Structures are given as C-alpha cells and as structure tokens.
Amino acid sequence: MPAPLPHEYLPPVPALVVESDDITEGERLSDLHVFNDWGMTGQNLSPHLRWSGTPAETRSYAVTCYDPDAPTGSGFWHWxxxxxxxSVTELPTGAGTGPDFKGLPQGAAHARNDYGTKEFGGAAPPPGAPHRYVFTVHALGVDTLGVGSDASPAVVGFNITANTLARGHIVTHFGI
Incomplete structure (x- = not known):
C-alpha cells in the first residue's frame, strides 16, 4: 500500500484549482523536472503552475513539492x-530554480529543501517503484509566514498548515 499523501493528513479546507502547462495529474514527470545530480541528468526546472478559486481573504500563497515515497521515514521535500x-496566481517554468529565480516576485522566500538548497530540486528517486511528487499550492490568510529561510521544511509546513484557507495539488510520478 503506498504511503498516504501529505494532504490526507491535513485538516480539510476548500479546494483550489491548480493547473500546469508542464505537468499533468497522474502522469510521469519529464526530464525538465528531474534533478541534475545524484546520478540523474535532468534539467531541474520547477514546473509552470497557475491556480484559481482562492478565497477572497487570501493574503499570500505557498507552493510545495513533496515525495511521500522517499525511503526516509519522513518523505522528501523538493520545494x-x-x-x-x-496578487500572484501563476509561476512560469523555472521560477523556483536558482540562481536567478526568474519569475519569482519580490518577497517570495525559499526554505531549505531536503537536498539542502533553497530552491526547487527535481525528482531523483532510487531505482525501483516510481515515486509520487505532490505539487501543492496553499492559499494563506497571512501576508507572511514569519519564519526565516533557515527554518526546516517541517517548521514552514507547520506554519503553512496553521494558516491555510484553501489548497490544491497535482500529483505526478517518476521512477527509474
């Protein structure tokens, strides 16, 4: 039985519509979104994302990518x-990819991912069964989360969950 997805543990909230020109629900990630290290040769670009259906009281957003199937006991945070x-309801392909972060608005912040970098880190599962990659957009009721960029993904996730008004996701997969 596959591991539960992260949103299956979270308190229920209204759903956002999340769409992408790069990734599709239930489909395999292309090499555009695969890590370029750890034996992988992808382009390591964050996918294009757009969202709609947010509550009127939304004051900011968070975007995460999580692999619940990583053999760590705690999953793996990719973004x-x-x-x-x-005011932002769309991110272009590569917006979360350093060092330039083209397409990210001023004030947006990256927490450290589980690769140890503050940017998007693409798929790089070990050989075996494909892993799921859950790209989630969270509509938040605060202007800022009030956490520093050195906060762990778990601390940032705690603050995201505490302030989420609505969320939506696209679940993809990748395996070697």
Missing amino acids: VLYDLPA
Whole structure:
C-alpha cells in the first residue's frame, strides 16, 4: 500500500484549482523536472503552475513539492516556497530554480529543501517503484509566514498548515 499523501493528513479546507502547462495529474514527470545530480541528468526546472478559486481573504500563497515515497521515514521535500503575494496566481517554468529565480516576485522566500538548497530540486528517486511528487499550492490568510529561510521544511509546513484557507495539488510520478 503506498504511503498516504501529505494532504490526507491535513485538516480539510476548500479546494483550489491548480493547473500546469508542464505537468499533468497522474502522469510521469519529464526530464525538465528531474534533478541534475545524484546520478540523474535532468534539467531541474520547477514546473509552470497557475491556480484559481482562492478565497477572497487570501493574503499570500505557498507552493510545495513533496515525495511521500522517499525511503526516509519522513518523505522528501523538493520545494518549499512561501510568502508569495496574493496578487500572484501563476509561476512560469523555472521560477523556483536558482540562481536567478526568474519569475519569482519580490518577497517570495525559499526554505531549505531536503537536498539542502533553497530552491526547487527535481525528482531523483532510487531505482525501483516510481515515486509520487505532490505539487501543492496553499492559499494563506497571512501576508507572511514569519519564519526565516533557515527554518526546516517541517517548521514552514507547520506554519503553512496553521494558516491555510484553501489548497490544491497535482500529483505526478517518476521512477527509474
């Protein structure tokens, strides 16, 4: 039985519509979104994302990518982006990819992912069964989360959950 998805543990909230020109629900990630290290040769670009259906009281957003199937006992955080202004409802391909972060609005912050970097880190599962990658957009009721960029993904996730008004996701997969 596969591990539960992260949103299955969270308090229920209204759903956002999350769409992408790069990734599709239930489909395999392309090499655009695969890590370029750890034996992988992808382009390591964050996917294009757009969202709609947010509550009127939304004051900011967070975007995360999580692999619940990583053999760590705690999954693997590939992307933890927060403090996106409420006026932003779309991120272009590569917006979460350093060092330039083209397409990220001023004030947006990355927490450290489980690769140890403050940016998007693509798929890099060990050989075996495919892993799921859950790209989630969270509509938040605060302007900022009030956490530093050195906070762990768990601390940022705690603050995201505590302030979530609505969320939506796209679940993809990748395996070697």
